Amino acid sequence: MNVLVTGATGFIGEHLSKCLANRGFVVHALYRSEEKAKLLQHPSIKLFKGEVSDRQSLKAAMDGCEQVYHVAAFAKVWHKDKNAVWDINVTGTQNVIEIACECKVKRMVFTSTAGVYGASSVGYSINEASTKRHDNYGNYERSKLAAELFIKEQHNSDLEIVIVNPTRVFGSGQLSESNSVTKMIASYIAGKWRVLPGNGLSSGNYVFVDDVVEGHILAMQRGRSGENYILGGENVSYIQFFKLISKVSGKHFSLFRIPLFIMLLSASLMELTTFLFGIKPKITRQLVRKFNCNWELTSNKAEVELGYKAHSLEDAIAKTVLWINSK
Numbered sequence: 001m002n003v004l005v006t007g008a009t010g011f012i013g014e015h016l017s018k019c020l021a022n023r024g025f026v027v028h029a030l031y032r033s034e035e036k037a038k039l040l041q042h043p044s045i046k047l048f049k050g051e052v053s054d055r056q057s058l059k060a061a062m063d064g065c066e067q068v069y070h071v072a073a074f075a076k077v078w079h080k081d082k083n084a085v086w087d088i089n090v091t092g093t094q095n096v097i098e099i100a101c102e103c104k105v106k107r108m109v110f111t112s113t114a115g116v117y118g119a120s121s122v123g124y125s126i127n128e129a130s131t132k133r134h135d136n137y138g139n140y141e142r143s144k145l146a147a148e149l150f151i152k153e154q155h156n157s158d159l160e161i162v163i164v165n166p167t168r169v170f171g172s173g174q175l176s177e178s179n180s181v182t183k184m185i186a187s188y189i190a191g192k193w194r195v196l197p198g199n200g201l202s203s204g205n206y207v208f209v210d211d212v213v214e215g216h217i218l219a220m221q222r223g224r225s226g227e228n229y230i231l232g233g234e235n236v237s238y239i240q241f242f243k244l245i246s247k248v249s250g251k252h253f254s255l256f257r258i259p260l261f262i263m264l265l266s267a268s269l270m271e272l273t274t275f276l277f278g279i280k281p282k283i284t285r286q287l288v289r290k291f292n293c294n295w296e297l298t299s300n301k302a303e304v305e306l307g308y309k310a311h312s313l314e315d316a317i318a319k320t321v322l323w324i325n326s327k
Contacts, residue, residue, distance in 0.1 A: 002065045004028040007072030009036035011179045052092030068108040089143035107160045114165040115141040119293035138286045162223030167232035171209030172323040198292045200239040207233035208316035218306040229302040234313040248318040
């Protein structure tokens with residue numbers, strides 16, 4: 001079977017493309033960067049240069065495919081073009097769906113984010129039925145929600161679309177902005193990461209990239225059209241997360257708590273520098289507030305309906321540390 005993967009050279013897209021190819025699928029890999037395309041050398045991967053904003057290249061890549069994994073997204077902290085996130089994540093998704101309908105594609109899996117559900121209350125894990133809390137949204141989450149709402153409107157279409165919502169993904173692969181958790185693990189092992197956001201007690205859900213890839217494939221096979229499936233792992237605080245890294249790596253470093261007001265001040269100065277000189281900020285005030293909230297989620301729906309199962313967090317970190325040390 002021919003399948004299209006958009007964003008095939010991204011962190012999740014690369015893993016997904018190779019996994020599908022190894023399972024006997026012929027993967028049509030949509031890519032933009034010639035340099036990154038070198039990552040996809042495989043006899044069952046056909047490369048198609050283009051992007052989701054270019055309908056002609058998108059149609060050429062999708063021709064003859066029965067399934068589409070729409071993984072391409074703009075997930076960077078900042079871009080000089082303020083419309084980039086919307087153009088790629090919303091308009092790009094609309095293009096993918098419209099071309100898929102023209103090409104008579106049967107099923108599509110759309111990669112959203114668990115961030116569309118917003119932060120969680122203390123002691124409560126978010127699920128797919130939870131009310132979305134817009135107060136915690138950044139432009140990325142807003143754009144993904146808008147794309148999801150467009151998908152929900154396609155219920156009369158012959159194209160079946162399943163939505164997956166990964167949490168904080170990490171593992172081997174490109175150390176890009178979308179793999180920031182692995183970059184953080186690598187920095188800690190190297191003795192370069194010495195801070196805890198806020199009081200270190202804010203919780204998040206962390207998931208191994210191999211599990212997210214398997215979740216995509218299960219969603220394509222078994223997911224109900226129009227439904228969301230959170231693809232996550234374990235909920236832990238920053239303190240617990242770094243303790244696991246220390247345990248499996250054998251590296252022990254003191255970590256210093258950075259009060260929220262200092263983090264916000266630093267982010268404000270970076271944003272001012274960006275405004276004055278166009279220098280990309282390493283962090284923004286919105287991100288500071290986001291990562292000082294609790295983001296606890298459950299993947300119970302995916303486990304029950306898809307047969308999804310995640311690695312233990314300790315095992316996933318151990319595999320990641322082993323990969324980092326092998327580089």
